[in-house]
Amino acid sequence: MTAPLLSLHGIGKTFGSVTVLRDVDFAVQAGRVMALVGENGAGKSTLMKIVTGIHDPDKGGEIRFKGQPVRFHTPRQAMDAGIAIIHQELNLLPGLSVAENIFLGREPRTRFGSIDWSTMKARAAGLLARLKQDHVSPGAPLGRMGVGTQQMVEIARALSLDAEVIIMDEPTDALTDVETRILFEVIRSLKAEGKAIVYISHRLSEIFALCDDVTVLRDGQMVHTGTVADLTEADLIRHMVGREITDQYPHAKCPPGKVRLEVKNAVADGVEDVSFTARAGEVVGFAGLMGAGRTELARAIYGANRLQTGTVEVDGVPVPLKSPRDGVRAGIAYVTEDRKADGLIQPHSIRFNMALGALGRLSRGPVVDRRRETSAVAEYMKAFAVKAPDMDCPVNTLSGGNQQKVSLAKSLLTQPKIVILDEPTRGVDVGARREIYVLINKLKEQGLCVLLMSSDMPELLGLSDRILVLSHGRLTGSFDRGQATQEGIMERAVA
Structure with a gap:
């Protein structure tokens, strides 16, 4: 095998007293796709942030690019050298247009020095066409786009760099199956070009469908590297979590109770005359393609989007939903699909975020009972296995999966009757996913009603008692x- 295009040797990284990476070796060849896998908090994103100049490694490690030792101190240095990264958390400016986001800081210029808008929009249109996003206008404000479209814009920006190494951190989390297939076609074409x-x-x-090689990190150390063809899925899971995991989609059989939620003729932004019931002790899954209205329906039930007509009843009582506060008062909790923008206040601590929605029951009069708050947060951190130095750690220092656990715990601390989970395992590793699935089963057994909005078909089929298609x-x-099958669900999803 030829020398790697990019290689790392003996990389370590410590934040304060926490060691995130320890003596990691990693290499990727030109014309190959290297999977980098591991549980949340294993150090994957930190390793790639070191490669791209966001973090400096501890002393003693070496990075070589095209055979030469390099050390990038800013992301711009890495980009200029030919290394691009698509971050797990979208790194875009919603107030700017699609084209402006794609070429931010690298706008084409006229001979007079001003931005060449026509050239920039034409190049953006070409990149979007490569991703089969011809329907997206380069001049449209990005903030009006859905999360999936924004993810495709992030990918288009990476492609615009014509980089030799492209790092993709959870690129399909917000994509539909169709968009994922398009991305795979693009990756295969990049591979053929020697990227x-x-x-x-x-x-x-996705690892087995797309990747040639795989490196596994566990607790900040490299525990396996080799070709994907030499592994089974069970082998890969064992390397990742250090133990066997069976029954990835556990399903608790609970007799459904009384009707807990009834939605009648709901009409809202993106929702057209939807009616259904959901019972205590039941998981109702919602399937549909991107733009089908799952998130819009969830937000309308919670009170984040205003119902134009129709009603929502909890335990047979109509609920006036003018704001999320009304939803919380009625016993409805909502875990958003976009934890960065809507679910968490990033600079604040785990304690602050978890307790925020439950201050009423954690307070004595107008004063927060710190002992009660600390006890409740500690209990949920333990139950969710949140990896953090302590509860006063800012959530923006956590991995994506650990942030998702905090977002889930924040909603459950309100002690709801109904829990709406919108893409609850997005960016969550296989071990933590199963922990969340076990939690969903516990919620059922406790008599809660769970609405599961997910684009992960095995997840829907494995966890749901009923599946509704939008x-x-x-x-x-x-x-x-x-009765539910993937084929049957997809047939109704395109109806």
């Missing part, structure tokens, strides 16, 4: 657990 791809994903099926804001199908 080196580093692919980080918790979706193991298409263009309308309810187009309903399947009991024993």
Whole structure:
């Protein structure tokens, strides 16, 4: 095998008293796709941030690019050298246009020094066409786009750099199956052009479908590297978590109780005349393609989006939903799909974020009971296995998966009757996913009603007691657990 295009040797990284990486070796070849996998907090994103100049490694490590030792101190230095990264958390400016986001800081100029808008929009249109996003206008404000479209814009920006090494950190988390297939086609074409791809994903099926090689990190150390063809999925999981995991989608059989939630003829932004019921002790899954209206329906039930017509009843009582506060008062909790923008206040601590929605029950009069707050937060940190130095650690220093756990715990601390989970395992590793699934089963057993909005079909099929299908804001199908198939659901999703 030829010398690697990019290689790292003896890389370590410590933040304060916490060691995140310890003596890590990593290499990727030109014309190959290297998977980088591990549990949340294993150090994957930190390692790639060292490669791209966001973090400096501890002393003693070496990075070589194209055979030469390098050390990047800013992301711009890495980009100029030919290394691009697509971050797990979107790194875009919603107030700017699609084209401006793609070429931010690298705008084409006229001979007079001003921005060449026509050239920039034309180049953006070409990149979007490569990603089969012809329907997206380069001049449209990015903030009006859905999360999936914004992710494709992030990918287009990386492609615009014409980099030799492209790092993709959970690139399909917000993409539909169709968009994921398009991305895979693009990755294969980049591979054929001799580009080196580093692919980080918790979706193991993607690793086996796309990647040539795999490196596994566990607790900040490299525990395995080799070709994907030499591993089974069980082998890969064992390397990642250090133990066997069976029954990835555990399903608790609970007799459903009384009707806990009834939605009647709901009409809202992106929702057209939707009616359904959900019972205590039941998981109702919601399937649909991107833009089908799952998130819009969830937000309307919670009170974040205003219902234009229709009603929501909890335990047979109509609930006036003018704001999320009304939803919380009615016993409805909502875990958003976009934890960075909507779910958490990033600079604040785990303690602050978890307790924020439950201050009423954690206070004595107008004063927060710190002892009660500390006890509750500690209990949920332990239950969710949140990896952090302490509860006063800012959430923006946590891995994406650990942030998701904090977002889940924040909602459950309100002690709801109904829990709406919108893409609850996005960016969460295989071990932590199963922990969340076990938690969902516990919520069922406690008599809670769970609405599961997910683009992960095995997750929906494995966890749900019933699956409702949305298409263009309308309810187009309903399947009991024993009847639901991927083919049947997709048929109704495109109806």
